[in-house]
Amino acid sequence: MRLGRAAFNLASALAVTGLVALGIWQVERRTWKLDLIARVEARVSAAPTPAPGPAAWPSVTEASDAYRHVRVSGRFRHESTTLVQAVTALGGGFWVLTPLVSEGFTVLVNRGFVPSDRRDPAGWRRPEGEVVVTGLLRLTEPGGAFLRSNAPPENRWYSRDVAVIASARGLSDVAPYFIDADAGPEGGLPVGGLTVVAFHNNHLVYALTWFTLAAMMLGAAIYVNGERRR
Structure with missing residues (x-):
């Protein structure tokens, strides 16, 4: 009986720890995504700079140059x-x-x-x-x-x-x-300036989901242990 309770408590602790870790990871991802969005918005609205020439091509990356x-x-x-x-x-x-x-x-x-x-x-x-x-x-x-x-x-x-x-x-x-x-004169073709700059940012929802599941798992473990003591 005690062995079964110990195994249950260990499994519950591991599950809660894992769910909390996933929630923290999503919070960190949200911070990274917000920083990415801010950097891209700054690039889009900045004055144009010369396009990278051949010498700079090896260092052109998504993280540093996109948009x-x-x-x-x-x-x-x-x-x-x-x-x-x-x-x-x-x-x-x-x-x-x-x-x-x-x-x-x-x-x-x-x-x-x-x-x-x-x-x-x-x-x-x-x-x-x-x-x-x-x-x-x-x-x-x-x-x-x-x-x-x-x-x-x-x-x-x-x-x-x-x-x-x-x-x-x-x-x-x-x-x-x-x-x-960029957009050209109105009324002609092709129509420029239609780039969609959008990033999915659902990390807060995911984080709350993981934290809620962790709380539910912890509550269930406390309830089960309380019932066993009766």
Whole structure:
């Protein structure tokens, strides 16, 4: 009897400890997420800085560079544009990714969104000559979308996979990121400035769930031990 009670108490103590540890972990994750959100919001609203050149590419990371507001100058290669399927606040359609040849490197620029029924480039804005692009730095999206892989031979694209798009278009010295262009003049295509910057932050709910379960387990253990003493 005593052995069974000891085993029950040990199991209860381990369960409560584990649940409390999970709750603390979620609190720490929430702190990290809030810091990440603050840093990204600061990058998005900051004045644009020069886009990283080849020397800086090895140090470009999601943690330090994603959603940085950058600028770059160069000439668009419109003949090498790639359409990537997209769903936006404006509906379904395509992102328009066009290479911009800058000094010493090329970068893919997401010029914006076009609806499915407006995919003919004849109706789009087509900047010629030297241009300056500002926008948000985004890291490559390898592979494709959920349950859909990019198919370069068929020219079907479901994600903005920089390396594969560059290879398919015969581009060289391409930055390992792309740029989501800022909004352009109203009324034209493509429509820029549609980047969604959002992070799920349910860690407080998860933490409260784990702490509640720990309290319930502790209460149950106290109740069972009290009943056994009667």
